[in-house]
Amino acid sequence: MPDSDYILEMKKIRKQFPGVLALDDVDFDLKPGEVHVLLGENGAGKSTLMKILSGAYSKDSGDIFINGKKTEIGTPANAQGLGIGIIYQEFNLNPYMSVAENIFMGREPVIVPGVINWHRLYRDAQAILDGLNVNISAKQKVESLGVAMQQMVEVAKALSLDARILIMDEPTASLSNNEIESLFQTILDLKKQGVAIIYISHRLQEIFEIGDRVTVLRDGQYIGTKPVSEITRDDMVRMMVNRSLDDQIPKQKAKVGDVVLKVENLNVEQRLKDISFELRTGEVLGIAGLMGAGRTRLAKTLFGAETIKSGTILINGKKLELKSPRDAINAGIGLVTEDRKHEGLILDLPVKQNISMPNIRKFLRRGVINFKKENTVVDEYIDKLNIKTPTRNKLCVNLSGGNQQKVVLSKWLCSDARIFIFDEPTRGIDVGAKTEIYHLMNELTANGIAIIMISSEMPEILGMSDRILVMRDGRIEAEFPGEKATQEQIMKYALGESYEISV
Amino acid sequence: MKSLFKDLDFMQMRQFGTLFGLIALCVLFTILSPHFLSASNLLNVAQQSAIIAVISVGMTFVIITAGIDLSVGSVLAFSGVVMASVLHTGLPIPVGILVGFAVGFSCGLVNGLLVTYGNIPPFIATLGMMSIARGAGLWYTDGRPISGFDDSFRFLANGEIFHIPVPVIIMVVVYAIAHFVLTRTKMGRYTYAIGGNEEAAKLSGINIKLYLNIIYGIAGLLSALGAVMLTARLNSAQPIAGIMYELDAIAATVIGGTSLFGGKGTVVGTLIGALIIGVLRNGLNLLGVSSFIQQIVIGSVIIGAILLDTNLKKSKA
Numbered sequence: 001m002p003d004s005d006y007i008l009e010m011k012k013i014r015k016q017f018p019g020v021l022a023l024d025d026v027d028f029d030l031k032p033g034e035v036h037v038l039l040g041e042n043g044a045g046k047s048t049l050m051k052i053l054s055g056a057y058s059k060d061s062g063d064i065f066i067n068g069k070k071t072e073i074g075t076p077a078n079a080q081g082l083g084i085g086i087i088y089q090e091f092n093l094n095p096y097m098s099v100a101e102n103i104f105m106g107r108e109p110v111i112v113p114g115v116i117n118w119h120r121l122y123r124d125a126q127a128i129l130d131g132l133n134v135n136i137s138a139k140q141k142v143e144s145l146g147v148a149m150q151q152m153v154e155v156a157k158a159l160s161l162d163a164r165i166l167i168m169d170e171p172t173a174s175l176s177n178n179e180i181e182s183l184f185q186t187i188l189d190l191k192k193q194g195v196a197i198i199y200i201s202h203r204l205q206e207i208f209e210i211g212d213r214v215t216v217l218r219d220g221q222y223i224g225t226k227p228v229s230e231i232t233r234d235d236m237v238r239m240m241v242n243r244s245l246d247d248q249i250p251k252q253k254a255k256v257g258d259v260v261l262k263v264e265n266l267n268v269e270q271r272l273k274d275i276s277f278e279l280r281t282g283e284v285l286g287i288a289g290l291m292g293a294g295r296t297r298l299a300k301t302l303f304g305a306e307t308i309k310s311g312t313i314l315i316n317g318k319k320l321e322l323k324s325p326r327d328a329i330n331a332g333i334g335l336v337t338e339d340r341k342h343e344g345l346i347l348d349l350p351v352k353q354n355i356s357m358p359n360i361r362k363f364l365r366r367g368v369i370n371f372k373k374e375n376t377v378v379d380e381y382i383d384k385l386n387i388k389t390p391t392r393n394k395l396c397v398n399l400s401g402g403n404q405q406k407v408v409l410s411k412w413l414c415s416d417a418r419i420f421i422f423d424e425p426t427r428g429i430d431v432g433a434k435t436e437i438y439h440l441m442n443e444l445t446a447n448g449i450a451i452i453m454i455s456s457e458m459p460e461i462l463g464m465s466d467r468i469l470v471m472r473d474g475r476i477e478a479e480f481p482g483e484k485a486t487q488e489q490i491m492k493y494a495l496g497e498s499y500e501i502s503v
Numbered sequence: 504m505k506s507l508f509k510d511l512d513f514m515q516m517r518q519f520g521t522l523f524g525l526i527a528l529c530v531l532f533t534i535l536s537p538h539f540l541s542a543s544n545l546l547n548v549a550q551q552s553a554i555i556a557v558i559s560v561g562m563t564f565v566i567i568t569a570g571i572d573l574s575v576g577s578v579l580a581f582s583g584v585v586m587a588s589v590l591h592t593g594l595p596i597p598v599g600i601l602v603g604f605a606v607g608f609s610c611g612l613v614n615g616l617l618v619t620y621g622n623i624p625p626f627i628a629t630l631g632m633m634s635i636a637r638g639a640g641l642w643y644t645d646g647r648p649i650s651g652f653d654d655s656f657r658f659l660a661n662g663e664i665f666h667i668p669v670p671v672i673i674m675v676v677v678y679a680i681a682h683f684v685l686t687r688t689k690m691g692r693y694t695y696a697i698g699g700n701e702e703a704a705k706l707s708g709i710n711i712k713l714y715l716n717i718i719y720g721i722a723g724l725l726s727a728l729g730a731v732m733l734t735a736r737l738n739s740a741q742p743i744a745g746i747m748y749e750l751d752a753i754a755a756t757v758i759g760g761t762s763l764f765g766g767k768g769t770v771v772g773t774l775i776g777a778l779i780i781g782v783l784r785n786g787l788n789l790l791g792v793s794s795f796i797q798q799i800v801i802g803s804v805i806i807g808a809i810l811l812d813t814n815l816k817k818s819k820a
Contacts, residue, residue: 305706326708335706343706346699348766357696358707360689369687411707 007032007196008165013062015048022048026222028215030165035187035197037207040217041240042291042456046200050167054086055079085158086167091150095143100125102142103157128156132186148179167198172206184210202290204233204495216240241458241487249463250438254445256466257281261419266311271297273474284451286465288490294474295454296338299421303335304328329358334412338423344408347397351389352378354396355410381410402433409440420444421452426460438464458487472496517760521775528779532786539789546668552781553670555751556774558729560681561722562752563773568718569698569765570625574614574632575726576748581640582607583730587649587740596656603727610636611723615716640742650739660735670732681770694718698765755780758808
């Protein structure tokens, strides 16, 4: 192997998670002093690839070369030693300690072992901060800094570890325009020093401003790498979403009837802005958007779990007062949450208890649970939904993802919900169980039930929806009939204005 | 052996383990002391365990919701002296007892309100109540015990029905009701749900605040019942009664297999736990073991039970 131009080369990286191939022989490389953008939808495999690079995950196969030398990363500590620094969206800083203490956490300079050399600690930290051209005192407490400056502390921490490769995961997500400008200035300075930066962002505008090359991943696959100067926005969107849609989504159209749910000018403080839409019986209303677009917030708001600032919700033309999930359940709404382990199920309780949780009133006779009735009903759902469990008394923690999801579904089927809200209904579920969930949705709509389906999976959104709403930044940006929408259109609206500006 | 346990879930296995421990202890003391295994001694153990056992029921409910109640001993003392003062005015016994219950329930309810609406961790809320109720009892009585009650009141401690001491009957009735509530009612289901996963419980439409308030209230109420039993036994209500009872109640609950993380536990286990502590005290007394060493033994049993618990769970997982 000759000496390489590349500081990093990842070749044919493969990673399998239960039920999903997260990375399918992905290639990625990086030159010193460049900003290489990693682009892709939610779940495309960006995070997994970066976690492998930073030692948080191990790869199943493939090779990593650093400065042309084949290297096994292994652990996060090793990654640090190899000069790989990562700045997560959530900072790992102790807010009550000084900037210098945070930068040198666990590596404080000492006079004799156990006694910190405070003079050197502050001096060294200040030197790094000054090198970044940021106006932070090493003695300041981290809690006194704004988000942008805390991010700079993270950068300083990585540099103090002699990072030559810096991974930035959506670094501008919570920054103001001015802060973004100063971050970009810092990035330019780092480039001059030969630091290579892997930059993850959904904001296409930024890519043109700061990126040198861009690599696109889709569904765990490597799509391609292009110099930013030779690529257009349309190219990027196409690369992100241009999958063939021959995936067999077994959609069966049901008869779409009357409006069951009407939402008018719904606002939730800071999160949802002027949301208005209608939902009809027998219909699947898909809601697309990127992470953080407010889709889950909308689901929870319709389910009474968020405080509504203004707006009205009508069920069958009648105004619904939503104070708690109980009100939503009584109105015939069921929520299949995105995070079934933490919100959908009580994992340490049996299947039976979970299914009857919102429905226990149905099984009461003079205040006492009628086990016979409860068992019969629960067994009915286990049977009907083909839940694979030896008995109704098996703890949910021991079931597979697909079967857990069916338990959550059973909860709401049992509660006679007429409006189902599915938030990422097939996340973390294997292919077979996915198809079963789709069939169940068909069955629901055939029975006149209305479905709101939030999903980040394009094939699912396009395949199952009768109508599609695209959300961005707490607003509904667009509406399409299901059969007319394309992946590009949806992605353009999900990515938002920055796209339109330059077109 | 294996096939016998095949169909049991972990909780049931765990209960068998606790029961086995209790039986093993009884066998051990029977061998070591000729006085242990007699009807009168065993009833004595049950009678002595009854107060802690009753308080432990409330503790079990609270701990299943992933909470804790450190105030039970102080609430017992406070509701005891208030009840005693009412009895001394000459009002009918049931009135005095009901006033005591009201005081206990109110203290518990305040705990619940602090936890649910004040968003204070249960440990802190009930730690505060522990001090407040203790101080209130001392202040109310000026630090002096209130002594001397009718025989009809003292019957609650000394009486027997069909040769069974009344405290034992009270204990059995309380456990029967609690077991029924926990396994056969909506409230029981919700208790496990709240402790198992509060967010999921909320999104299943459960009114978490309401049920937590009821549960903390019941814990206070059962402390007041403990106060009735203790006052009747001592023929005196003391503002310094019940010190460290909260620790015995927590010990009985966790030895009985209830998880401090919530979501898991049974009152049957707690009853066995309370009896284990009672049998240990009684047996060690019969053997003439000093009370200092007894504390060491009981502490070791608590730690041992939990060590076994966590490691068993690991090996099962």
